[in-house]
Amino acid sequence: MKDNRPVNLDISTISLPLAAYTSITHRVSGVIVFVGIAILLWIFNTSLGSEEGFNQIKEAMTSPIAKFVVWGILSALAYHMVAGIKHLLMDSGIGETKEAAPVGAKITIFLSLVLIIALGVWIW
């Protein structure tokens, strides 16, 4: 590697725009889903394995802790999905301008909040 390549700007010294926060949250939510898939696969396995397992999951999902954990994973997934759709739209040339970026970020936050609240209502 050439040693005269430019060094990255120090991100900790930069005041980030809203779109940058939605972008880092997209990454964080992706990591949460990556870990959470283990729990979702376990639920999937147990609920499909036998009728007792299915009823065990139904029973377990009445506990507030289980509800909170599943809600957390699904919320991360919902956010990741909404922010991902924005990414795909921007890839196809929609909302790429500097003016559109904060609008896109606000729509991402609004839509994912709606989904996260709806998921909470559905789980509880």
Place this chain on the structure above:
Amino acid sequence: MVTNVTSFGRSGLYDWVVQRISAVILLIYILFLAYIFISRPDMQYQEWRALFANNAIRIFSLVALLSLCAHAWIGMWTIATDYLTPKMLGASANKVRFGFELLCLLILFVYFVWGVQILWSI
């Protein structure tokens, strides 16, 4: 062109395309599952089981599982190469990053084999 031995397709463009195709497949799969849960609020075991015993849904689930593994690998790789760097971690960064990437691969391999076993034991 981005080239790195640990990237998915050893090409940034290839990874970029795989990330987006897998994202669309996962989006369709999530919408499908959401539709199932919304349209059948009081689902019982027999119905739940019959759903995934259907071969079309089983294969759709397998495609989603494959997409998940590729998508998660590219995402975790991107994060590893962005944050687990010599600038952040000093001299040991390359070892830490390689260890982290191996751990991610192992986890995804477990997810894949586990998922296949779940789908094909119904």
